[in-house]
Amino acid sequence: MHKLGRNLLIAAGLALSPLAQAMAADTDIAVLIPGKHDDGGFMQAAHRGYEKIRDQLDVNASFVSNISATSDPVQLTEAMRELAQKGPDMIIAHGGQCNGPAQTVSQEFPDIKFVVIQGHVQGPNLSSYVVRQEDSAWLAGALAGLTTKSNVVGHISGAWPKPGLIGRAAFYDGLMHVNPDAKYLTWFTGDLDNTGINAEAAAAEIAHNADVIYTMLNAGRQGVIDEIKKHNGEVRHIGNVSDWTQVDDTFVGSAVADASVAILNAAQDFTTGKWQPDRITEIGLGQGDVVKLTLAEDVSPEVRAKLDELAEKLISGEITMNTTYEGKEFHPATGDFVDQSFKETLKTKS
Known part of the structure; x- marks a missing residue:
């Protein structure tokens, strides 16, 4: 035929x-x-x-x-x-x-x-x-807000496609839902695979007291892992896409979206x-095992229970997430907060 x-x-x-x-x-x-x-x-x-x-x-x-x-x-x-x-x-x-x-x-x-x-x-x-992925990213933000000790939370991604922007915004919204006083350091490095520049971004965020960092990266995530390992358990990592808690004990959780x-x-x-x-x-969340937040073994029962409660509210629609982030971004090279339009200059250089 x-x-x-x-x-x-x-x-x-x-x-x-x-x-x-x-x-x-x-x-x-x-x-x-x-x-x-x-x-x-x-x-x-x-x-x-x-x-x-x-x-x-x-x-x-x-x-x-x-x-x-x-x-x-x-x-x-x-x-x-x-x-x-x-x-x-x-x-x-x-x-x-x-x-x-x-x-x-x-x-x-x-x-x-x-x-x-x-x-x-x-x-x-x-x-x-x-x-x-925004469903599990929102829960990842809540996890960060519930587990940070310094009250400074970081986010690092590479490129700027719409799903990445939505995921970043959802993470921030989850963070603010449980911890509105937390300081947020977010940055797009321009390259999902480069370990060096993503490690530098992590080092800068840690230097500014971030003790939980959410990464939306590909091969470049290894640079962040290596940087976090230098801090003797004082900084935790949240991964995405797959379950990174099964890969390395620096991960406190992972926003799975298969x-x-x-x-x-x-x-x-x-x-x-x-x-x-x-x-x-x-x-989305609640439709099989495709989208979920996984947790490290050392996450407390209290935090687990709170995250389960929040997940149910997301599924039911009781919580409506904001998928637009209007805030500033943290520039790791200078330590300054810059308008999001700044990344347009990075796009032209990449």
């Missing part, structure tokens, strides 16, 4: 004959991973998603990775275009930094289905699948005829 005809049957939700099902293995699904697929963070979650497609679905799965450490939109667009020229049935692009490239390239290749993971874009052949599940879901939806264009599909 020709791919177009097969896809029309699938899109219509019609059952395929055994022969057609066997030929459905000709379906090609490609995963585009902007960063390093073995970074121990968000990009590695994408690779886990690719592995799930490869191992669980009867399709031809492939991936490309390590395109741009700074999420350069021109490079990402060109990489996506090159991938589309190979003619896969679906391209799953990982990360909100792929929003713009997917909007552009999906219009150039109307016969290919496009998905952006953690995206907020839609179109005639384009949809987004979102794991609500984007690999969204990647598999998108591919499954396509192969079963459930995928629809022009839609944003979300997975």
Whole structure:
């Protein structure tokens, strides 16, 4: 069966004959991973998603990775275009930094289905699948506010895609909900993978009394881990994406948001005829084990109980989080607080 005809049957939700099902293995699904697929963070979650497609679905799965450490939109667009020229049935692009490239390239290749993971874009052949990392980030902020001793809490991220900004804002909102007097040091270094500049940011925040730091990083997180280890347990770390409390005892918690599940879901939806264009599909707190806050063993029963209570209120809607941060950012090189517009100068340099 020709791919177009097969896809029309699938899109219509019609059952395929055994022969057609066997030929459905000709379906090609490609995963585009902007960063390093073995970074121990968000990009590695994408690779886990690719592995799930490869191992669980009867399709031809492939991936490309390590395109741009700074999420350069021109490079990402060109990489996506090159991938589309190979003619896969679906391209799953990982990360909100792929929003713009997917909007552009999906219009150039109307016969290919496009998905952006953690995206907020839609179109005639384009949809987004979102794991609500802001839910676990909010709880991470509450954890930081409940466990800080210095009353200074840090946040470090790399790039500036919309999900990263939303996650930062949610973390701050959770912090303020439980500890409105806490001082907040937040910074985007411009590079998710560079260990050196992220270590420097951590050192500066610690020098300004931060004793809990939340990182939304990829390979660059190791620099923060190494810096925190120098402080003999006086500084704790909160990770994201996967459960970092199982990796290193400097972590007091981790804002888990397993984007690999969204990647598999998108591919499954396509192969079963459930995928629809022009839609944003979300997975959040309370929907299985995908989004959650994990805790280190030494977190007190009192803090655990409070976090459970807050999680229930988030799920029920009793707590409505603010996903916009309007405050200033802490510039580690100078120790000054600067307007958020300052990062535009860093973007032009990266």
